[in-house]
Every structure is written in C-alpha cells, then in structure tokens.
C-alpha cells in the first residue's frame with residue numbers, strides 16, 4: 001500500500017464501482033431500443049393531466065422510458081435503482097398500457113389511485129432525491145380521474161352464482177387479493193364469517209380494524225358497493241358497480257372456507 005496516495009485509491013474505488021455496475025444481479029433493464037422508449041402512448045384513454053403526472057413522476061420506474069441519472073452507473077447504487085425499475089415495470093409498465101385488457105387497465109387504475117391516496121408512491125427514497133416528484137394535491141386529483149366512481153347499481157340481483165363469482169374474483173379482485181396470500185389486500189379465503197381486519201400479519205387501516213364487522217352477505221354487499229360509504233378511511237378504494245357481480249363474488253367467497 002505504501003506509495004498509493006488517497007486520490008489514487010479513490011480513483012481505484014470509483015473505477016471498480018463503475019466496473020461492478022456491469023454485474024447485474026436483477027437483469028439489465030437498460031436494454032431497450034430507442035423506439036420502445038415511450039412512457040405512455042398518446043392514444044391511451046386518459047385525461048391529459050393524469051398522463052402528465054404519470055410521465056413526469058412515475059415513468060422512471062414504471063415504463064421503458066427510464067431516465068438514468070449519472071449515479072445510476074455506480075455500484076452499489078446502480079443495483080438499487082435497477083432493482084426498483086425491474087420491480088416497478090413488473091407491477092405496472094406504462095409503455096405497455098395499450099396492450100392490456102380494459103379489465104386489467106381498470107384494476108391497475110384503481111391500484112394507482114389507491115397508492116396515490118395512501119401516499120406510498122413514488123417511494124420515499126425517490127422523493128428524497130427528486131424533490132419535484134412529490135405529488136401535490138393537483139396531481140392526486142388528476143390521478144383520481146383514472147378511476148372515477150361509476151354509477152352503482154342497487155337493483156336486487158338474481159341469487160349469486162359461485163361459478164360466475166370465481167370469474168369476477170379473478171377479473172376484479174386478484175389485482176390486489178389472493179385467496180391464500182396477503183398482497184395489496186389481505187388473503188380472502190375464509191373471509192365470510194371472519195371478523196373484519198383480523199388477519200394477524202396484514203397491515204390494515206385502523207378504520208377497518210375498529211369497524212367491529214363480521215363479514216356476511218349484507219355487509220359484504222355494502223362493502224363492495226362502496227367501501228368509503230361504509231367504512232370511511234379504509235384502505236380499499238374499490239367498488240363493484242354491477243349488482244349481479246357483487247352477488248356472484250360474495251357467493252364465491254362464501255364457498256371458499
């Protein structure tokens with residue numbers, strides 16, 4: 001080590017970090033052609049204000065049009081950033097929005113509104129570095145238009161059918177729920193007859209934990225008709241406007257002990 005000066009050591013570490021950045025434990029998310037580098041195509045059916053926020057504040061991690069800052073070339077920071085981008089795109093890739101089915105777009109829109117209302121996106125470290133990526137209230141209002149409240153049907157439905165209900169579950173609920181694992185929402189096997197907010201390892205809103213509900217036909221129907229009207233400040237910003245779909249999915253959940 002004698003004779004090696006501090007600046008020389010620094011240069012050495014720096015060069016090594018740049019070298020290490022080429023080892024890519026999460027795959028290479030930068031491997032994208034110029035034509036693919038579009039955050040959100042112009043023909044996506046969204047208000048311009050919502051598109052603008054998504055492109056400015058979300059597209060770095062949720063599209064193929066990531067803007068890579070200089071420090072993203074230096075390990076280990078490069079790995080953290082690449083990991084976020086790989087994961088972010090997996091959950092939601094705005095560059096592919098037009099390829100999604102309308103149902104999938106709707107579920108993702110609802111997830112976006114949910115994340116934004118909770119203040120969990122963009123993630124905190126990103127907001128600390130990119131001050132302007134913090135969402136202001138105008139951004140939240142703009143993004144909320146992605147999932148406007150639909151007119152809720154209240155007409156009595158035909159008796160619920162668990163087979164149709166499974167299809168409704170797959171289409172409308174699995175964006176956030178699974179039967180046997182907690183995801184964005186708690187696992188739903190056995191929810192019928194369960195006390196609301198009682199899955200021990202799930203992080204519920206305090207509103208639902210305090211609700212004192214035990215899930216049955218009547219309160220599941222009200223919950224799915226509009227969670228906010230029933231439990232204000234719950235974390236499930238989602239509703240099922242069609243009365244028949246609600247009856248069917250409840251019938252399905254009832255069979256999932």
Ligand code: HEC
Pocket residue numbers: 053054057058059060061062083084085087088091092108111112115116121122123126135184
């Ligand atoms: C720094 C990168 C980064 C930015 C910027 C970012 N996200 Fe994310 N996002 C992630 C990662 C990583 C995940 C997956 C892991 C997680 O849920 O924390 C994710 C997940 C999501 C999900 C899916 C949640 C789920 O459970 O499936 C939504 C919806 C979302 N982000 C919306 C947004 C919106 C809207 C913005 C802009 C306002 C945004 N994100 C900005 C990194 C980012």
Ligand code: HEC
Pocket residue numbers: 107110111114168169172173174175176177184185186188191195196197198199203204205207208215220223224233234235236237238240249
């Ligand atoms: C956008 C994400 C999202 C979608 C889509 C969604 N949920 Fe949820 N759900 C949640 C979250 C988050 C919670 C926890 C609420 C809380 O903590 O306030 C929840 C809670 C619940 C609960 C209460 C569970 C308990 O343990 O008390 C039921 C029942 C439920 N959801 C049913 C459904 C059904 C049925 C569907 C589909 C028709 C659905 N959810 C779609 C996010 C979602």
